[in-house]
Amino acid sequence: xxxxxxxxxxxxxxxxxxxxxxxxxxxxxxxxxxxxxxxxxxxxxxxxxxxxxxxxxxxxxxxxxxxxxxx
Ligand SMILES: [Zn+2]
Numbered sequence: 877x878x879x880x881x882x883x884x885x886x887x888x889x890x891x892x893x894x895x896x897x898x899x900x901x902x903x904x905x906x907x908x909x910x911x912x913x914x915x916x917x918x919x920x921x922x923x924x925x926x927x928x929x930x931x932x933x934x935x936x937x938x939x940x941x942x943x944x945x946x947x
Contacts, residue, residue: 902911909924913931920932928935 909919909927909929911918911924913919913929913934915931915934917931917933919928919930923930923932923935930938
């Protein structure tokens with residue numbers, strides 16, 4: 877590993893650390909859901925205010941799955 881590779885690795889670590897901090901900041905106080913769904917899609921504010929923790933696509937996917945289970 878040469879010097880620049882070490883520097884790259886350090887930069888990457890720093891990048892990951894910043895990402896982790898951002899994620900924690902994105903955790904919104906109670907009553908409102910997270911900004912991002914677990915799939916990575918943004919969740920519309922309206923849904924977050926209603927307490928949903930998933931984006932519309934995931935919710936539809938889940939609905940469909942539940943419907944299949946019921947049958
Ligand atoms: Zn989603």
